[in-house]
Amino acid sequence: MNVLxxxxxxxxxxxxxxxxxxxxxxxxxxNKVEIKKAVEKLYGVTVEKVATMRSIGKKKTKYTKSxxxxGRTSLIxxxxxxxxxxxxxxxxxGI
Structure with missing residues (x-):
């Protein structure tokens, strides 16, 4: 499972x-512990706090000829x- x-x-x-x-x-x-470990390992920094939030997907409607x-956008x-x-x-x- 990819955390970040x-x-x-x-x-x-x-x-x-x-x-x-x-x-x-x-x-x-x-979870917050996994996120903290992943950021510290990937970027080599010390994490003090992690706040998480779920963004519910929005309902979308597209009008076509038929x-x-x-549909719905994905949850992130x-x-x-x-x-x-x-x-x-x-x-x-890296740019």
Missing amino acids: KRPIITEKYAALNEVGKYAFEVGRNA GAVT KKAVVTLKEGEVIDFYS
Whole structure:
């Protein structure tokens, strides 16, 4: 099972990066302990706190010639990780 799927880089979470908080999309079954260990192992930082949230998929309807097609976007789980003061994760180092 892959715990960390990808970092979330938006304007909202970029503002939190200034304070030492970073957001990741994580697996649905991942718990806070697994997320903390994965971030510490992958980025070599010390994690103080992990906050998780589930984002329920939205209902979407697309109108076509043959009628309306209704569906739902997928459910995702996010984790906001607070690092120890003075530590930084650089997402742009490989670019």
